[in-house]
Amino acid sequence: MRRTGVRAALLPLAAGLLTLTACGSGTDSGSGTDSEGRSAPKLSVSGAYMPEPVTDDMAGGFLTVRNTGDSADRLTSVESAAFGEAQLHTTSKGQMRHVTSLPVPANGTLRLGRGGNHIMFLKPEHKPVKGEKVRVTLHFSKSGHVTVSMPVKATNFVPEK
Template identity: 65%
Template sequence: MTPVRRLPALAGTSALALTLALAVTGCAAEAKPELKVSGAYMPQPVTDTMAGGFLTVTNSGDEADKLTSVSSDVGKEAEIHRTVGQKMERVKSLKVPANGELTLGRGGNHLMFLDLERKPAKGEKVSVTLRFEKSGAMKVSVPVESTNYVPDGTTGKSSGESSGK
């Protein structure tokens, strides 16, 4: 019979500690934003020159991100806005918190599409590209709704959904 060779208990413990340390370090290095867009819509514009856009960006990741710019096939210019009191103002970015969400809605943070090349009508879809500091670009198909459209409060069921890059 072949004798069984036993390693000292310390060697096994060191190997286990090293494996756990690598696993924890690997998980920490993988912490990143995980973004999904839902509830996107654009009310049919009342003017020929500008339109608003609304959506929710959900971040299920352990790291925050920032919405830094937006572009669209409908207008020459697109901006990120916030509303303070009764006044809209352009901002350079909006934070998407880790394990949280950024809501763009009427009367608050929103997208503005300026110098429209065409006036989108209810039933159409507008292509919008959102650019994030860490997650890069994300294309979203945004449905055009009636001018007075109000979402029913549910998210994730709009045809204006996208996830990933």
Template identity: 55%
Template sequence: MSARPSRAVRRPLAAVACGAALTLALGACSSSGDDGGAGGGKGTASDSSRPQLKISGAYVPQPPTDKMAGGFLTVRNSGGTADELTSVSSDVAGEVEIHRTVKQRMEKVDSLRVPAHGTLTLGRGGNHLMLMDLEHKPVKGQTVTFVLHFAESGSVTVKAPVEATNYTPEK
């Protein structure tokens, strides 16, 4: 009697091996972040440990002057590693500054942290974006494009509607 498995046994084993190889190959090619957010591009076997960013609630209140405007949005990180918002550019501003508010005072900062499994909120009275050197005054109904640059997740483009000057988003 031979120690080799019969053909009936070898074929199912080959099929299992091919199926496992195909699953691994497809998994390596898939992109994390199919929701349009950031976090793909540097995929690993354990993407849950990478930052997984999703941007929501972006808007720009119509500014009272044509000099500067504010920008607001929320960055949610469902990944297991923190990220950092390091810079922002816009199609309507010569410069976009990242500001934080400490004891009711605004101060320009180089970056803001997006915690693992957490949220960075840019909103009225708190951390926010300042659009400086406006090319034109954004008016209600228009859209402002932001490019958010993150230390780990790269760049993310966000379209923000221009809302009324006194607009307050629903919570």
């Protein structure tokens, strides 16, 4: 088989493995210790989903980032080729506010959910519909980036706790 044939044959396999890793038990990131002997952030991402948007111009994204390391990290940005822009938001007293980062505490959890911290996706290439998956890259200040596949769920979807 020519080199291009092998590459073409392996692409679907690689894409499938990426989806399984990102959607399964989570994606791990980080290792080692800092100068004070604390373990670096060790991140896993789970529960990612996007409710089917009710408008054509924006969508929300929700997930959980678990850090089993002894050092905190920060979610600093999000990107997706399916959207022209993605922002981190927090909600307080019913008001959404764009923020530049969200903390991921040491040995703790950052939860992005309805009515609280979330991802706001703007300028979609097309309106995502239930059953599709949106590839999203999360950028962290210490742990680099983690790519997840975010399934589009029903508009009123509520995950089990």
